[in-house]
Amino acid sequence: MARINLRKFIAEHYKGGVSARDVIREALTNSIHAGGKFISVDLHFSERQHELSPGSEERRVLEQITISDDGEGFTTENLNFFDEICTSHKDSIGGKGVGRLAFLKYANKVEIRSQLSSELVEFVYTPEFKPEEVKKLPKSGVLNTSITLKDLKEKINTQVAKLVSSICDDLRLLLFLKHQSGHSITLKFTHNSRQPFDDVHVFSGENIKAELTREFEFQGEKFKCYLFREESPKKGIVAMLCADELCIEEFVISKRFGICRHLIFVTSDYFNKRPNIERP
Structure with a gap:
């Protein structure tokens, strides 16, 4: 199989850049398509004093994003598709098989941890990712998959209220239609920004x-x-x-x-x- 230079591919196809809104929306969509019913988003802001807003204790610089869900997780089948680009895996739901590349455009380090019913799957996703780098351990537990974006490539001031509101708008119709079809999904947003916004914000399909x-x-x-x-x-x-x-x-x-x-x-x-x- 011909290999793709992912760094070049990402640079060519994401020329307009990638925002926090883009990567969170992508991760949430993946969680929903994986059958997740309860999905959480944690926004971690820099606690370094010199990056606090002058005259206030508000934290503005987003440092890390973690998305967790209770969906099916990184099964063997899903892992096989993860190493390929532009697959037909999600054709039926409109996916193009490249969305996860936005993670690599936005962050230098993407950590993935997926607890299956009887196995724990862990790996770090990079442009040089190889399937053999995936660690699998026999371990029973409750289904839970988390994706953590670390070492973000840009230090950008982020307004929590605006970011969360935009993401909820992006997913409002999908959550509404999923609930209408009997699949109710709840999103929970948490953050440590100290900005004037609820510490915990819940957005649920059943209330739309x-x-x-x-x-x-x-x-x-x-x-x-x-x-x-x-x-x-x-x-x-x-x-x-x-x-x-x-x-x-x-x-x-x-x-x-x-x-x-x-x-x-x-x-x-x-x-x-x-x-x-x-x-x-």
């Missing part, structure tokens, strides 16, 4: 309600829209274009309209077929 749904046809293409509402103090109207139930682009129609915030999610096979390889 669609105000309206509408279908229409334009130039031979069929579209379906879902309207969601967020109460005050949030305001405005946002349109979200979705591919395979995930937001791929958003348009702010108004920032101040009304006494609440309305989100319009637009879905179509037209969108499913067109996003580029960088789509999560």
